[in-house]
Amino acid sequence: MTADLRLHYAPDNASLCVRLALEELEVPYQTVLVDRAKQGQKSAQFLALNPNGLIPVLETPQGPLFETAAILMWLAERHGRLMPAVDHPDRMHAVQWMVWLANTLHPTLRMMFYPQQYADGDTAPTHRMAGMRLRAHLDVLAAAQTADWLDRDDPTIHACYxxxxxxxxxxxxxxxxxxDLAKWPRLHAFAKRTEARESARRAALAEGLGPTPFSHPSPCxxxxxxxL
Ligand SMILES: N[C@@H](CCC(=O)N[C@@H](CS)C(=O)NCC(=O)O)C(=O)O
Structure with missing residues (x-):
């Protein structure tokens, strides 16, 4: 089977979320390395695919698609897997948590990793605030009854994200x-369950993430x- 999907990626970047879904779906795809060391995500070639200059991009038969959540949802819908169908009773909360991951958790991480993009001058307060926000977000997630995808053996795109x-x-x-993720036992158990899947093992091997990439991560x- 030839691949009609091309994932523009850098190791251990947000493209990893997409790779996990592609591996879980077992669909063929090609990868195109973005050279982070040379700011490849800001090159004219890459900006033509994603004018935001952010990884990932998935090239599809319908054209390039950016934003991690959009790519994951598109893949789930295209293959009819990893997300409850539109008329399924679980769909409502599944959409809610995808938006939360994209709109709440991910931006907080971006504030932590790129404080210079969110602060004028001193980045320390922004970084500190992001750390506080992250802990609060994880408290909410770990206590959320509607986030049942955290506890399931069959993964969804939420797990990939x-x-x-x-x-x-x-x-x-x-x-x-x-x-220390172990402070949130439910999330820690989720991380262990996810990294034990064959799909995650293949992704970890492709990007050099080590044997326990989510529960006990080591540098890639x-x-x-x-x-970076
Ligand atoms: N909202 C974007 C965020 C993606 C993102 O933050 N990508 C990072 C890599 S993990 C990136 O490209 N960083 C480079 C930069 O900010 O210049 C998405 O979900 O796709």
């Missing part, structure tokens, strides 16, 4: 040992490219 976001704070949050050692 969340798992990398639980990995990154310990590695890119600035300073060692400030973030990718076969090509760099995370």
């Amino acid at each position: 969340l798992a990398p976001m639980l990995r990154w704070p310990a590695l890119y949050g600035g300073g060692a040992d400030w973030f 050692n990718p076969p090509e490219g760099s995370a």
